[in-house]
Amino acid sequence: MRQTKFSNFISRNLAYIIFIIVVATIPFFVSSRFYMHILIMCGIWGIAAASMNLIMGYTGQVNLAHGAFFGIGAYSTGLLMLKLGINFWLALIMACSITVAIGFFIGLLAFRTKGSYYAIGTMCFNVIVTVIIENWEGLTEGVRGLLGIPRPTPIPFPFGKEINFTTMTANYYLVFSFLILTLLIIRRIVNSMIGRSFLAVRGNEELAESLGINTLFTKLQSFLISVFFAGLSGGLYASYIGFLSPEISDYHVTFEILIYCLIGGLGTMAGPIIGAFSLTVISELLHGMAFPRLVAYGFLLIIIVIFLRGGIMGGVHLLAANLFLKARK
Amino acid sequence: MLYTKNFNGKDDAEMALFIQQVLNGIMLGSIYSLVALGLTLEYGILHIPNFAHGALYMAGAYLTFLLATQMGFNYWLAMMLAMIALAAIGVLVERLVYRPLIKESPLNSFIAAIGLIFIFVDGALHIFGPDFKRFPPVHYEAFQVMGLTITLQRIIIITVTILLIILLQLFIKKTTIGATIEATAQDREGALLMGISVNRVRMIVFALGTGLASIAAALISPIHLVYPGMGGPVILKAFVIIILGGMGSIPGAIIGGFILGLVESLSGGYISTAYNEVFSFGVLVTVLAIRPTGLFGAK
Numbered sequence: 096m097r098q099t100k101f102s103n104f105i106s107r108n109l110a111y112i113i114f115i116i117v118v119a120t121i122p123f124f125v126s127s128r129f130y131m132h133i134l135i136m137c138g139i140w141g142i143a144a145a146s147m148n149l150i151m152g153y154t155g156q157v158n159l160a161h162g163a164f165f166g167i168g169a170y171s172t173g174l175l176m177l178k179l180g181i182n183f184w185l186a187l188i189m190a191c192s193i194t195v196a197i198g199f200f201i202g203l204l205a206f207r208t209k210g211s212y213y214a215i216g217t218m219c220f221n222v223i224v225t226v227i228i229e230n231w232e233g234l235t236e237g238v239r240g241l242l243g244i245p246r247p248t249p250i251p252f253p254f255g256k257e258i259n260f261t262t263m264t265a266n267y268y269l270v271f272s273f274l275i276l277t278l279l280i281i282r283r284i285v286n287s288m289i290g291r292s293f294l295a296v297r298g299n300e301e302l303a304e305s306l307g308i309n310t311l312f313t314k315l316q317s318f319l320i321s322v323f324f325a326g327l328s329g330g331l332y333a334s335y336i337g338f339l340s341p342e343i344s345d346y347h348v349t350f351e352i353l354i355y356c357l358i359g360g361l362g363t364m365a366g367p368i369i370g371a372f373s374l375t376v377i378s379e380l381l382h383g384m385a386f387p388r389l390v391a392y393g394f395l396l397i398i399i400v401i402f403l404r405g406g407i408m409g410g411v412h413l414l415a416a417n418l419f420l421k422a423r424k
Numbered sequence: 425m426l427y428t429k430n431f432n433g434k435d436d437a438e439m440a441l442f443i444q445q446v447l448n449g450i451m452l453g454s455i456y457s458l459v460a461l462g463l464t465l466e467y468g469i470l471h472i473p474n475f476a477h478g479a480l481y482m483a484g485a486y487l488t489f490l491l492a493t494q495m496g497f498n499y500w501l502a503m504m505l506a507m508i509a510l511a512a513i514g515v516l517v518e519r520l521v522y523r524p525l526i527k528e529s530p531l532n533s534f535i536a537a538i539g540l541i542f543i544f545v546d547g548a549l550h551i552f553g554p555d556f557k558r559f560p561p562v563h564y565e566a567f568q569v570m571g572l573t574i575t576l577q578r579i580i581i582i583t584v585t586i587l588l589i590i591l592l593q594l595f596i597k598k599t600t601i602g603a604t605i606e607a608t609a610q611d612r613e614g615a616l617l618m619g620i621s622v623n624r625v626r627m628i629v630f631a632l633g634t635g636l637a638s639i640a641a642a643l644i645s646p647i648h649l650v651y652p653g654m655g656g657p658v659i660l661k662a663f664v665i666i667i668l669g670g671m672g673s674i675p676g677a678i679i680g681g682f683i684l685g686l687v688e689s690l691s692g693g694y695i696s697t698a699y700n701e702v703f704s705f706g707v708l709v710t711v712l713a714i715r716p717t718g719l720f721g722a723k
Contacts, residue, residue: 207713207716211530212667215667222701222705223705227702230696389543389546392539393539393543393546395539397543
């Protein structure tokens, strides 16, 4: 009995277990600082993409203020650590709470609208947030940016040892443990009753409402959870990079995260992660070249939207379904 | 006596400043209206959130600039040629990018539009460089009226806009092609049943929309500067305007454009220019919070 339960657990979570093992062993094979940096960026954008997927992929609300929340999380963490000298862990928690609190007011206002109006409305919020960060020089240093944000505070360990975050490997493990935590929480939410109500709202809002789902509350719930993780990824970014400028909250960041989700496949657990990882790697590798990276991005987006609508995961599902049908014949 | 005189003098100067700001607002509003008109046709009638409208506006500005400086064309001729070229590009964009997405949700078109922005803006950045281009002075004559300074270019902008709005209205109300556009706007299936080719309507709407955007860009570029990112703020504001005025509503786009132009110039003149986006988007957020479908939109 115990045995079957265990094997059941294994088979249901196979993808996650493989992912965790691969993630845990990578630092033993990769020693280059540059590649480690790319991997850490993959992890940070992975969290951001996974959080956007919750509101957009599972709840069907095109929230175009995500970059703003990433920026709010990053700036809150940075400012709390620099100006108030708060410990990183406390600052991260407080930054996520600040992001959620701001998200609550924005969400309440924005969810009065629907569809395209909602998309444009949230994008306006994104611009407003960026402009405020740019101009509130007393707090955010404006366009000069926020310099010298310290790395995470070491975790004290019994026997006089501590885990410090000066090496790339330590930062890598930090970011990836948060990524895995995010994925597990989001997966748990999506598979719960709350997640079902998200899907119901995505499918047909009027129908969901007639079934007794409070759609405003459901959307707000999904929005706030997604905003929380956006703030988390922003906080990790702030302390890893150590420098913030207002561009980090720009709507281009929103678009970038959106592209990760779309290329990987919205509404799937793996899609946004695949999208974030592959595009971060591609764009970091293309950085040095005199090549119009965004032009290539643009063509890629259009081609994907026209020909491969479900993104990479959609293509994988299609392929799997085809193989399954062939096997049955 | 002296006190009242001083007081009056100050009052006059303030009045002049106020009128100057209002005139500036009307000028900005004209440009916004022209851009928003094209967008409201594309978005409101065809349901294509053509976010690339701003990129096409930028392309229009560059083309006018190149034609006027490199080829030595007259300003008006350059504007006309650029308009025709941009109308053609608009038709091409519709045919190649938006037509395959005709049956999909608007979100897909939105994403394709972001792709188009990347191509146009980054393309311009690579071809022309990131620096700001200054138009050679045209129509820089200034008039002094009651202590106000009005440049000829500003008068031209306002006049051309009013003319174009009247022409557009005549085109839509008086011609058969215009009638097909209005019919599609009112009832898509009904229009199809009446034998109206929706594809042709799409083509005409895109040609009109991008043509108008190109003229708007050509009109404003002697005052502002020409640079690859110039479409970004304008398209955001155009979206704000069409949502403010109600999707697909032509009077909504015009009135919304002028409201936004006035809000921007007055808040810039009396409060701060740094926060000008906050004020204009603040207006939108307030309107949406009170009336979620805009001022002129259907309930």
